Amino acid sequence: MLISCAAEQETPAPQPIPVKTVTIASEIIPNVVELPGRVEPVREAEVRARVTGIVQQRLYEEGTDVAAGQPLFRIDPRELRASSAQIEASLDRARATAANARAVVNRYRPLVEENAISGQEFDAAVAASREAAANVAQIRAQLESASLQLGYTTVRAPISGRVGRAQVTEGALVSQTEATLMTKIEQISPVYVSFAQSASDVLAIRRAISAGELDLGENDKVEVRLTFTDGTEYPIPGYIDFLAFSVDQDTGTIELRAEFPNPTGLLLPGEFVRAQIYAGRISGGIAVPQRAVTVNEKGGSVFVMTRKGLAELRPVKLGAMVDGRWLIEGGLRPGDVVIVSNLQKIRPGLPVTRANTKTGRPARPKAPATGGK
Structure with missing residues (x-):
């Protein structure tokens, strides 16, 4: 111890x-x-179809940077081009009608001053001329709208940025009424x-x-x-x-x-x-x-x-x-x-x-x- x-x-x-x-x-x-x-992203834009038609071609490479206004897709423009040509022909016909109506008014003006024709006939000629001019303006607006729709067949980038995966392929039907989503662009x-x-x-x-x-x-x-x-x-x-x-x-x-x-x-x-x-x-x-x-x-x-x-x-x-x-x-x-x-x-x-x-x-x-x- x-x-x-x-x-x-x-x-x-x-x-x-x-x-x-x-x-x-x-x-x-x-x-x-x-x-x-x-x-x-600072800015994000959804690229959607503004016309109805068939996608002909994708014009960009997925996942790359694109500039504002750069073409991304091409939609078949033939139907809209034909419609635009038809409206243009109607505009030419309306212009001819309006020119003829103006000529009638010009012929009637001295005659009504000499009491060779009645004032009612002259007023009817003036009204027809104005109606023809209005018809020309209306068809011209339709032609501008058709031209705008025709331009939408080339789908362009609304902003600059990095474009994503395409949501549609060639041959797909895109719709204006449904505003079909085609791709997205993000500014990063x-x-x-x-x-x-x-x-x-x-x-x-x-x-x-x-x-x-x-x-x-x-x-x-x-x-x-x-x-x-x-x-x-x-x-x-x-x-x-x-x-x-x-x-x-x-x-x-x-x-x-x-x-x-x-x-x-x-x-x-x-x-x-x-x-x-x-x-x-x-x-x-x-x-x-x-x-x-x-x-x-x-x-x-x-x-x-x-x-x-x-x-x-x-x-x-x-x-x-x-x-x-x-x-x-x-x-x-x-x-x-x-x-x-x-x-x-x-x-x-x-x-x-x-x-x-x-x-x-x-x-x-x-x-x-x-x-x-």
Whole structure:
């Protein structure tokens, strides 16, 4: 028994684990709000049939960029061309009738002055001339309409953008009355990203701006950055260009929209992304390096070095991640010493020592001052 007790007394205390630390200090940090968003084209046009006929040819390559006015489809024009020729012949006949009616009026005018014919006959000739002129104007309008319809047999792009898959093929019957959809064109440079934020969050941001707790900067622009579903970041930032002034009654959210340059077409309409909205800057914020935070299903946690040189596991409330640092919304205060290395070797209650990164020699934290000595 004596030998075993002596062995227990001689068991050495665990050696402090050298760690690198950062001391928490309040600083000016961005106020970042993370929201899911969806990419939308700036402009979208549905190309529909404006005449009834058979599609003869597709004149574009699917999925390419087209210019406004570029031909996309050709519809069989023969029936409309024949109708236009018929109306043109009717116009020529009406013009001849109108010319003859004007000649009659010109012959009757001196005769009625000499009382060679009655005034009633002259009035009838004038009325017939006016009716013939009106008939010419009516048929001319019909010819213009027929010419317009004939022009619609060449279906052109209403806007510039990227044209989608053709919805009809050669030989298909398209209808003017049903406005058959033929294809779609989307402008994707730039693009919009739409998302919705809780009305209470928007109200809190507005109150913070009014109270001076948030600073939007000189130009009051709200920057937005995007992250794809695979975790990669979109390199070009965008800016909020629309904020709805009404709350959706079903979801209790307010619609926001940002505009992003898209010179390479990397952002595709309909794609879901993660948006980080930089809604001003907060004075007195706290941020820690990403490697210091352990994230689990309950939230986040960090190891803090106590004044006694022990490791303490502390849960924290995480905000957004900005430039490789987690924004901390709760759980830490200025002056806390957060451990950022050797986390896999540390357990709560184990002794740790602060490693001096310049000389490599460990340095223990200063003990709290005692009054009088």
